[in-house]
Amino acid sequence: MESKMNKKYEENGKLKSWSEINKERKRKRKEYKEKALENKRMKEMEKEKDVKQNEKIKSDTEEIKEISTLSIALPGSILENAQTEELRTYLAGQIARSACLYQVDEIIVFDDYGDEEKIKTSSIDDDFGLKTVRQSCGQLARILQYLECPQYLRKHFFPIHRDLKYSGLMNPLNAPHHLSSKDQFEYREGVVTSKPIKEGKGSIVYIGLRQDAHVDKLLVEGSRCTVKLDTKTIDTKKLKGVVVNPEAPRKTTGVYWGYKVRLAKTLSQIFSQCPYKDGYDLSIGTSDKGSSIDSFECPSYKHLLVVFGGVQGLEFALENDQTLKETEPELLFDSYLNALPSQGSKTIRTEEAILITLAGLRSKLNPKFPPTVFKGSDDANSSASANETIEKVNESTEKADEMSRFD
Known part of the structure; x- marks a missing residue:
C-alpha cells in the first residue's frame, strides 16, 4: 500500500x-x-x-531673497460717508482695485475715531486673530478680504454675511493668483479638505482644479494655504505639491500674489502692531497741508508705509488717539506729502487720494530689494508686468463667460 x-x-x-x-x-x-x-x-x-x-x-522655494514691501493705511470711517449700502460696497471695491493695480502688499484699516462708547461693532478675523472693531472698519476689511480671495475659495471662507450683500456690484480684481480651472501655473491657493488620507501622508488640498493636490504637510481642515505643484505630476493620476510660504510666489517668480488685511483700533497701532520685525523704515503721511510730492526724493527702503486720512484728515485721527503725544501729524512720519498741489476741488476723497498718491510715487520709489522681474518683462516697475507674463503662461486668464459679477 x-x-x-x-x-x-x-x-x-x-x-x-x-x-x-x-x-x-x-x-x-x-x-x-x-x-x-x-x-x-x-x-x-x-x-x-x-x-x-x-x-x-522646498529648497528652490526657500532660497529666495527678501523683497521690499508696500503698505497702505486708511480709516474705515470713509464708508460712513457713503449714502447707501450699495455705494459703501462699491467704494470698498474701488480701494481693493487700487491696491491690486499698484501691487500693495498690506492694507491696514484703522479707526480714526478711537475708543468711542456705544458704537456699532463688528467681529472679524484678520491674519492676527479675531478682533471686535467699529462696524464700518469691519465691513471694509471683510470686503477687501473677500475680493482678494480667489473665486473658487470664497464659498469656503465667506459664509453669507450682510457686509457682502451687494458684492455683485464690485468689479473683479483679476489678480494673477485668481486662476481658473483652465489656467496652468506652478503655484495655487487652496483649502485643506476633510478627505481621509493615510497617517503621515500629509493632507489633501482643493486648489480649484478637478483633481485635488496631495501635499507634504498635515494641516488643519478648512485652513487656507499656498501650494507649489510638482509639474511632473500634473497629468498623472496623483497630483502632488508642497505647502510654501504665501510670499513665495511673489519672491520667486515676481507674480503679484495679493495683499494682506490688518485691523488697527487707533492710529498708533498702525506702527506698534507692524508685522515686520524691524517695523516700517519709511513712512509717508498724506495731506493737503504737506509738501509737494513733485519735490519728494524717496530714500531706499525695506518696508514702506503710506497713510491716508479720512473725511477730517489725519489731524482728526491723531486728536482721538490717546497714546500718541505728538500735536501735529507730520511729526509721526518721515515725509508728509501733498499728492496733488493746486487741486481744483476743495477736497479729495480717500479713494481718489490712494490712486493719485500711488501714481505720483510710482516713478519715485526706491526699494532696497526690488521684486523679481518676470521672464519676458523688461519693466520692473510696470504694474502690468505680472499680468502680462501670467497671460503668456496661461493664455486664457480672462474668460468673461466664466467670471460673474460676483467674481
Whole structure:
C-alpha cells in the first residue's frame, strides 16, 4: 500500500504526489515573499524619491531673497460717508482695485475715531486673530478680504454675511493668483479638505482644479494655504505639491500674489502692531497741508508705509488717539506729502487720494530689494508686468463667460 506522501493526487487533470504538491506550494510561498519584499522595497524607494523631490521643491522655494514691501493705511470711517449700502460696497471695491493695480502688499484699516462708547461693532478675523472693531472698519476689511480671495475659495471662507450683500456690484480684481480651472501655473491657493488620507501622508488640498493636490504637510481642515505643484505630476493620476510660504510666489517668480488685511483700533497701532520685525523704515503721511510730492526724493527702503486720512484728515485721527503725544501729524512720519498741489476741488476723497498718491510715487520709489522681474518683462516697475507674463503662461486668464459679477 502506498504511503500518504507517495499517494497520487489529481490536480488539473494530472496525477501528482503529495511531495510534489508540497514542493510546489513552498516554491509559490517563496515567490510571494520575494515579490512582497520587492514591492516594499519599491514603495520605500518611491517614498524616498518623493521626499527628495519635496525637499528640492522646498529648497528652490526657500532660497529666495527678501523683497521690499508696500503698505497702505486708511480709516474705515470713509464708508460712513457713503449714502447707501450699495455705494459703501462699491467704494470698498474701488480701494481693493487700487491696491491690486499698484501691487500693495498690506492694507491696514484703522479707526480714526478711537475708543468711542456705544458704537456699532463688528467681529472679524484678520491674519492676527479675531478682533471686535467699529462696524464700518469691519465691513471694509471683510470686503477687501473677500475680493482678494480667489473665486473658487470664497464659498469656503465667506459664509453669507450682510457686509457682502451687494458684492455683485464690485468689479473683479483679476489678480494673477485668481486662476481658473483652465489656467496652468506652478503655484495655487487652496483649502485643506476633510478627505481621509493615510497617517503621515500629509493632507489633501482643493486648489480649484478637478483633481485635488496631495501635499507634504498635515494641516488643519478648512485652513487656507499656498501650494507649489510638482509639474511632473500634473497629468498623472496623483497630483502632488508642497505647502510654501504665501510670499513665495511673489519672491520667486515676481507674480503679484495679493495683499494682506490688518485691523488697527487707533492710529498708533498702525506702527506698534507692524508685522515686520524691524517695523516700517519709511513712512509717508498724506495731506493737503504737506509738501509737494513733485519735490519728494524717496530714500531706499525695506518696508514702506503710506497713510491716508479720512473725511477730517489725519489731524482728526491723531486728536482721538490717546497714546500718541505728538500735536501735529507730520511729526509721526518721515515725509508728509501733498499728492496733488493746486487741486481744483476743495477736497479729495480717500479713494481718489490712494490712486493719485500711488501714481505720483510710482516713478519715485526706491526699494532696497526690488521684486523679481518676470521672464519676458523688461519693466520692473510696470504694474502690468505680472499680468502680462501670467497671460503668456496661461493664455486664457480672462474668460468673461466664466467670471460673474460676483467674481
